[in-house]
Amino acid sequence: xxxxxxxxxxxxxxxxxxFIKAHSDHVRLAxxxxxxxxxxxxxxxxVGVVTGGGSGHEPAFMGYVGKNMLDAVAVGxxxxxxxxxxxxxxxxxxxxxxxxxxxxxxxxxxxxxxxMAIKLAAKDGIEVATVxxxxxxxxxxxxxxEKRRGVAGEIFMWKIGGAKAATGASLExxxxxxxxxxxxxxxxxxxxxxxTLPAVGHPNFQIEAGxxxxxxxxxxxxxxxxxxxxxxxxxxxxxxxIVLEDHNLPAGSEVAVLVSGLGxxxxxxxxxxxxxxxxxxxxxxxxIYKTYVGNYFTSLDMVGATLTVMALDxxxxxxxxxEVQCTTLL
Amino acid sequence: xxxxxxxxxxxxxxxxxxFIKAHSDHVRLAxxxxxxxxxxxxxxxxVGVVTGGGSGHEPAFMGYVGKNMLDAVAVGxxxxxxxxxxxxxxxxxxxxxxxxxxxxxxxxxxxxxxxMAIKLAAKDGIEVATVxxxxxxxxxxxxxxEKRRGVAGEIFMWKIGGAKAATGASLExxxxxxxxxxxxxxxxxxxxxxxTLPAVGHPNFQIEAGxxxxxxxxxxxxxxxxxxxxxxxxxxxxxxxIVLEDHNLPAGSEVAVLVSGLGxxxxxxxxxxxxxxxxxxxxxxxxIYKTYVGNYFTSLDMVGATLTVMALDxxxxxxxxxEVQCTTLL
Numbered sequence: 140x141x142x143x144x145x146x147x148x149x150x151x152x153x154x155x156x157x158f159i160k161a162h163s164d165h166v167r168l169a170x171x172x173x174x175x176x177x178x179x180x181x182x183x184x185x186v187g188v189v190t191g192g193g194s195g196h197e198p199a200f201m202g203y204v205g206k207n208m209l210d211a212v213a214v215g216x217x218x219x220x221x222x223x224x225x226x227x228x229x230x231x232x233x234x235x236x237x238x239x240x241x242x243x244x245x246x247x248x249x250x251x252x253x254x255m256a257i258k259l260a261a262k263d264g265i266e267v268a269t270v271x272x273x274x275x276x277x278x279x280x281x282x283x284x285e286k287r288r289g290v291a292g293e294i295f296m297w298k299i300g301g302a303k304a305a306t307g308a309s310l311e312x313x314x315x316x317x318x319x320x321x322x323x324x325x326x327x328x329x330x331x332x333x334x335t336l337p338a339v340g341h342p343n344f345q346i347e348a349g350x351x352x353x354x355x356x357x358x359x360x361x362x363x364x365x366x367x368x369x370x371x372x373x374x375x376x377x378x379x380x381i382v383l384e385d386h387n388l389p390a391g392s393e394v395a396v397l398v399s400g401l402g403x404x405x406x407x408x409x410x411x412x413x414x415x416x417x418x419x420x421x422x423x424x425x426x427i428y429k430t431y432v433g434n435y436f437t438s439l440d441m442v443g444a445t446l447t448v449m450a451l452d453x454x455x456x457x458x459x460x461x462e463v464q465c466t467t468l469l
Numbered sequence: 470x471x472x473x474x475x476x477x478x479x480x481x482x483x484x485x486x487x488f489i490k491a492h493s494d495h496v497r498l499a500x501x502x503x504x505x506x507x508x509x510x511x512x513x514x515x516v517g518v519v520t521g522g523g524s525g526h527e528p529a530f531m532g533y534v535g536k537n538m539l540d541a542v543a544v545g546x547x548x549x550x551x552x553x554x555x556x557x558x559x560x561x562x563x564x565x566x567x568x569x570x571x572x573x574x575x576x577x578x579x580x581x582x583x584x585m586a587i588k589l590a591a592k593d594g595i596e597v598a599t600v601x602x603x604x605x606x607x608x609x610x611x612x613x614x615e616k617r618r619g620v621a622g623e624i625f626m627w628k629i630g631g632a633k634a635a636t637g638a639s640l641e642x643x644x645x646x647x648x649x650x651x652x653x654x655x656x657x658x659x660x661x662x663x664x665t666l667p668a669v670g671h672p673n674f675q676i677e678a679g680x681x682x683x684x685x686x687x688x689x690x691x692x693x694x695x696x697x698x699x700x701x702x703x704x705x706x707x708x709x710x711i712v713l714e715d716h717n718l719p720a721g722s723e724v725a726v727l728v729s730g731l732g733x734x735x736x737x738x739x740x741x742x743x744x745x746x747x748x749x750x751x752x753x754x755x756x757i758y759k760t761y762v763g764n765y766f767t768s769l770d771m772v773g774a775t776l777t778v779m780a781l782d783x784x785x786x787x788x789x790x791x792e793v794q795c796t797t798l799l
Contacts, residue, residue: 141661141678141772143701143738153701154737157744161728161760197736198763331471348471371473371483398491405732405770406527407484408473414487430491433528433796434764440735442471466763468798 140340142440147337151194151216158201165464166204169211171228173221175201176211186304186313187211187233189241190297191221192249195334196357198466199436203294205464208301210235217336217439218358220248226256230265238266238310242296242317244289245273268314272296274324274447276385277354277363290357291399291436291447292324295459298469302461316454323450325382329374330355330362332442334402346442353377357401357438357445371408375415378446383423388450390424395459397447398430402437404444409433412444420448428456435467470670472770477667481524481546488531495794496534499541501558503551505531506541516634516643517541517563519571520627521551522579525664526687528796529766533624535794538631540565547666547769548688550578556586560597568596568640572626572647574619575603598644602626604654604777606715607684607693620687621729621766621777622654625789628799632791646784653780655712659704660685660692662772664732676772683707687731687768687775701738705745708776713753718780720754725789727777728760732767734774739763742774750778758786765797 145153159168159175169176181187191213192200201212210233213221221229230239239260243249250271257267272289279286300317308316330352333342344359346352351374354362369377388394398413400406409432420427428451436445451459463469475483485505489498499506511517521543522530531542540563543551551559560569569590573579580601587597602619609616630647638646660682663672674689676682681704684692699707718724728743730736739762750757758781766775781789793799 141676141681141698143661143704143734143742143774145700145702145741150737150741153741153744155740157740157742157747157762160747161740161743161762164759195737197740331473346471351471368471370475372475374473402735403733403770403772404473406764406767407480407525407769410485410487410491410527411475411480411483412473412487413491414483417487417490429494432487432491434736437735437737439737440733442733444473466798468796 140335142337144337150337154194154197155214162466169228169232171225173214173225174211174228174232175204175214176232177204177206179206181210181233181235183235184237185235186237186310187235187239188301188304189229189233189239190243191226191229192244193218193220195439196436202466203297207305207461207463208465209297220246220252223252223255226252227259230256230260230267231263234265238268240300240310240313240317241267241269242300243271244293245271245287266310268310270296270314270317270321272321274321274326275356276325276327276382278356281385288356290326290328291397291445292321292326294397294435295324295395295449296321298463299455299458301463302458320455324447325386326445326447327378327382328355328357328443328445329353329378330441330443331368333359334439334441355443371411372415375412376419379416379419382446382448386448388425393426393428393451395428395449395451396430397435398432399435399445400437401441401443403440403442406433409444416446429459433467470665472667474667480667484524484527485544492796499558499562501555503544503555504541504558504562505534505544506562507534507536509536511540511563511565513565514567515565516567516640517565517569518631518634519559519563519569520573521556521559522574523548523550525769526766532796533627537635537791537793538795539627550576550582553582553585556582557589560586560590560595561593564595570630570640570643570647571597571599572630573601574623575601575617596640598640600626600644600647600651602651604651604656605686606655606657606712608686611715618686620656620658621727621775622651622656624727624765625654625725625779626651628793629785629788631793632788650779650785654777655716656775656777657708657712658685658687658773658775659683659708660771660773661698663689664769664771685773701741702745705742706749709746709749712776712778716778718755723756723758723781725758725779725781726760727765728762729765729775730767731771731773733770733772736763739774746776759789763797
């Protein structure tokens, strides 16, 4: 295992420590060391915006804490939901008196723990609303969208929700627009190589050399098919076909595009994919409003990439344009 | 080779196309398709700021084109210097009438081609000054600093030079402060896994499993030693020992820190390294002014990381604080 780790059981501990040290200008730990909060603190009169999720997806989730973005993030162990207690503490930290919205991904552990955290927050008198991200197209059919997992589309959901909250909107207004943002997102992942949990020491799934897994989840959940590795052009075309068929947007629609590496895919290959992605999207008469390329939502050292397409309306565009403070270019 | 590529001979072509498409809000291609320029164009009365280098280091070099940063970048083939013609065209594109500074790395090809480009630019009546980066500590002894290669410290050199030019400074003033910036930089790379030029199809050097190469160059140039892979803590300590012994800064000095992945090392491991790096730097009485962690200067799919430490003075701090437009958080 050619990795920079110390005690494999302390990967999250060490990652969080190094993260806080790097970004102490705008984030800090809460009393609960599994809760990262924005230094600007809960602004009285502002709806608090919270997320949380397993570690190993850096810069997600804690990298998106900051002004006009997330107010607090609950940090889980590698690929595991944060505890109910951590979600609860994140809600308390983000509370500025007008309620808190928790914008998180559709995984069993997160669903359960957020539910428990909401009960705990109710005892504190904090009103909580939720939006559950389910942008991963290949994880269930469109007719069962509520079963789909949340992946990199969550970043758009956070950005839209965070920006709306910053404008002074109500809890219901923030919830509604974050819900609309994720409703307008479709994502797909393609895996070329597995990832390894350091404490396990070997990959938790296999991708044979010369093959790729289309529709893979970002913890290695099985995709829709394994096939021989194609050219970047053909891979990108497949990704667009799957995402855009599901999305079914009328020509002329404006979209935001996010191409994220999964951890061990170099930056130049993401641009190679984006070359075809842009061609495919515009060939369908869609208009790209903004593109983001980089390691935005990773999966330890997985080799692969994800594509997220968010359809925009006037409000989503305006909110997307609001400048944020976080650890990636958004 | 589990990679997202098309024709392996067209990796640079495809990367540049995908890059321009992603960032067309602030960059565009010059008439020469191996020159990327800022859309804001050469500002009359501003010193132009240029760099160039081989591809495969994305987001370097073209990712640093933008307002208050680089005005034009010459793009080379993978790990190869841009041509003299491309450097010349980049100089012409960046020329706003007050001269152009070329801030580049110390490699034989780049030295030769920049020299030829300057002769061509002289015929156009453009005055050119240069700064040659040599921040890679392990590539030659301190007594032969002029032999050292340039690596990730170049990013600081570009940021300082670009910011100074944006203030309306003269060619000599921009050159001098960019020179001071790189003089104050020390970098080291540690490799855990090699990289593969797609057209070659197999790694161009080897790093045995269970070992690491300390002081490796970012094209795989041999380091100072190969040794058994240690804990992240011990690796980071070694990196700091080597960089800071060479730097020899008095206690109380303020520094900027850049921890960059080499392409296939996941983001969380960079934070794990940063945890110890911060401890080691502050234990020496140095004061960290700002930290950057991410894939800032990569080497295709190499597994590994670099550390750059730049010592700061009041002017360097002020210039570092000037906001820039580029494709990473700077």
